[in-house]
Amino acid sequence: MHVRHLSVVDFRSYTSAELPLEPGVTTLVGLNGQGKTNLVEALGYLASLSSHRVATDAPLVRFGASQAVIRGAVVRDGRESMIELEINPGRANRARLNRSPLTRPRDVLGTLRTVLFAPEDLALVKGDPGERRRFLDDLLVARQPRWAGVRSDYDKILRQRGALLKSAAPVLRRGGRRGARTASDLGSEAAAQRDSALHTLDVWDSQLAGAGSHLLYARLRLLRDLGPFLAAAYDEVSAGPANATLTYKSSLRAATAERIAAGEVPEVDELESEILATLAEVRAQEIERGVCLVGPQRDDVILGLGELPAKGYASHGESWSFALGLKLAAYQLLRTDIGDDPVLVLDDVFAELDTGRRERLAAMVADCEQVIITAAVPADVPTDLVGRTFSVTLGSVSERA
Template identity: 45%
Template sequence: MRLSQLTLENFRSYDHAQLTLEPGPNVLLGFNGVGKTNIAEAVGYLSTLSSHRVSADAPLVRHGQDQAFIRANAHRGNREAVLEVEINPGRANRARINRGSPVRAAEILGVLRTVLFAPEDLELIKGSPSARRKFFDTLVVQLRPALATVRQEYEKVLRQRNALLKSIRHEGFTPTHESTLAVWDQQLATSGARLLRARGDVIAALRPHVTEAYHQISQSVRTARMSQLSSLSGYDDDAGDSGEQDQNLESLTTEELTEALLRRLHEVHKQERDRALTLVGPHRDDVRFTLDDTPVKGYASHGETWSYALALRIASYRALAEDDPTEGAEPILILDDVFAELDARRRARLADLTGEAEQVIVTAAVDDDVPEHLLANAYRVRSVEQISSVEPHQSPPANSRS
């Protein structure tokens, strides 16, 4: 899979800009702040409808404008599609495929697959459970786009149920509240079970790839492992990484997960009414990353942490490629300012692994950060205003980091 042309209108720092991309590595070189990451972000957004930098759409629209557009010519084997996303903060985003009539933005999910790695991915290891949940759920939607609707439904039910719990705490628990809570319990369990089943499938699919990729990147004899921490088994999101792993979760069917969620919700009703908060469900779960049996978070070295984060992204790439083995269907690999964070050994190994992708997009501030064989198709970004100022890579300046 690859893009041949990318067009941005009112996206981040760009008024109107167009960039031609080639198969293989495409390296964007330039000072920090000139908009290289904006390009990587736009490609990722076209694939997932989310940014790796911000949680809301408003910052993606150029200051003073109401909407932004991302357009691209996407190639999957011998097939080509023109994709467009219209970003409307505060309103529904829309999409177009092959210049057709506007449709819901979610309709574009699955057409383009990308895997984006950036310095922010250290939060997958060091950050809160919400970062890890987002990582796995984004991959779930890439693999099965129809689950985007289930995820939205779950989040809507969760908001309604939490609002009801707040009313109960202020007004007291009445028979009306009890019957309404039962309705929300059922809806939360139904959609939550589908998310848990899908998340479990993704974790199971990633597990061997994470182990292999970690070894390839670090050359360590330690084994990278993952285990689920579930609110169904008493894991408390607020208590941090202190729960016991749930070894049986991945073996349960969707129907069994629905029943398990309902039972657990009934068990914690009193605590939920006291706290006015839903305490059970996929929004409260986590995944523990370990090297052998030692948690990565809080115990691993800086290099080990980076290697594990890289392994998660490489594993994601391989899981997506495995899901669709059609020639030319491999995801686009995006490496946003990653090489600067790695030592020479890990840079070389990551560069070797990029050879699996039909197209790679790399951003870097310093030429020397990027392994030389990736610079065959490199461009220098000199202007924050327009991508049209990107020029073919020539001799590097003495120092281009800022």
């Protein structure tokens, strides 16, 4: 798999830009702030429908424009597909595949797969649990695009249940509402309101457990498959055995959480029952706090080096190696599963690595079908990875002779 051509209109700093690409290594060279990362961000958006830099779409549209357009020609097994995405902040985005409109933008997922490593990925090691959950879920979707729908459904259920916990909190905590006319009316109204709220909460509990159990099961299987690739990638990047590990920290009851942390993957039905049981145990706390305390959105992945967690104990160099190892492990997992190489993007990475790590990384990616690198100066890129080179200056892209 490789991208033959990328074009953008009103995306970030670009009024328009065209970037011809080919298999092998392509390097985008330019000083910081000139627009290199904007191009690889557009490429990643074609693959994932999200940005690795911002959580919403509005910053992706050039100031003063109403929409941005990204187009990419993707070649796989000798056949070319054209992806076109319209980004419309405040309105529904639109997508076309081979010039045909799609009902949902997420139907393009799987046409292009990329693995991007950028300085922001250091947050996988040093950041909050949300960074690691997002990494897992994005990899799930890259591996099997249908998980985008499962994740979307779960997020909707979670929002609805959270809204109920907040809106019904006075009823559930105090047993009634103000303004009833008599003491007897107050008692009957309070009971009716409380019963209604509890019944609705039961319904949302069931839906949360149903969707959440499938998402949790998929995460656990993914983590089990990813672990060996991570251990190998970290050792290769760092030039030494370090026993890099991944451990899933679940919000379920202690006995089940301990089994999961030990690497066990319970079946979906058991996970659904455990989510319901844990929700029942913490219901009083959820009502008091007005937030959902159980489910995949409360979980974490503990990154370990030997006997210690990487967060808080790993050095800066070890943290970089771990983050890079995670992305290279994701690449190898997708390559193994799909049978095609994803497009590998290394955004301003080599400047952050010492000489040894640069050389080892260059050797590791030498056999990838397509690698796109950004760098402030050509000297940042190992000579073994010098390929087709483009200069990027204030939103202008031109090929170097």
